[in-house]
Amino acid sequence: MITILLLLLFSGTAMAQPTLALIESTLALKHPVAQLKTDSLATRLSTPDSTGVLLFDVRRADEFAVSRIRGAVRADPDLTADGFARMFAGALKEKELVFYCSVGYRSAILLERVQQQALDAGAVSLANLRGGIFRWYNERRPLYDGTGKVDTVHRYNAFWGRLLKKED
Numbered sequence: 618m619i620t621i622l623l624l625l626l627f628s629g630t631a632m633a634q635p636t637l638a639l640i641e642s643t644l645a646l647k648h649p650v651a652q653l654k655t656d657s658l659a660t661r662l663s664t665p666d667s668t669g670v671l672l673f674d675v676r677r678a679d680e681f682a683v684s685r686i687r688g689a690v691r692a693d694p695d696l697t698a699d700g701f702a703r704m705f706a707g708a709l710k711e712k713e714l715v716f717y718c719s720v721g722y723r724s725a726i727l728l729e730r731v732q733q734q735a736l737d738a739g740a741v742s743l744a745n746l747r748g749g750i751f752r753w754y755n756e757r758r759p760l761y762d763g764t765g766k767v768d769t770v771h772r773y774n775a776f777w778g779r780l781l782k783k784e785d
Contacts, residue, residue, distance in 0.1 A: 637780050641748050648725035653744035655753050671712040675724040680771035684760035694723040701731040710739030717746035719773045755782045
């Protein structure tokens with residue numbers, strides 16, 4: 618399904634510009650993991666007990682360096698389930714885990730791969746952020762780098778970068 622969508626998008630026969638909503642729907646079918654909407658995450662992060670949420674940014678180091686959701690830790694998209702458990706098992710107990718990447722593809726795959734190890738380590742729940750950091754950015758939610766608040770996100774590449782809404 619995702620291959621067909623990508624072929625249509627790259628060939629230009631589906632539409633002039635892909636829509637994030639179409640990609641989100643396709644990814645949810647291809648990778649049926651729990652999805653968390655950006656407004657739900659924003660609400661959850663604004664509560665006093667937000668320390669119960671552990672965010673995993675599943676992008677390359679260069680993408681993570683540009684910006685991220687506050688408090689996110691980077692998890693390499695290619696981590697094995699055992700590697701994830703070795704790196705993070707001690708931090709997962711009684712946490713709600715939220716995974717995100719640019720649009721939700723890499724994060725959904727990693728979530729599927731590590732789900733059982735995370736639950737075995739005591740995680741309460743796991744979810745993929747629907748639309749990823751692109752939707753978060755498009756909704757003008759706050760992003761941070763290593764020094765503070767920023768107003769940019771890594772485009773991944775020119776094709777996927779077309780999903781980002783530029784500020785008027």
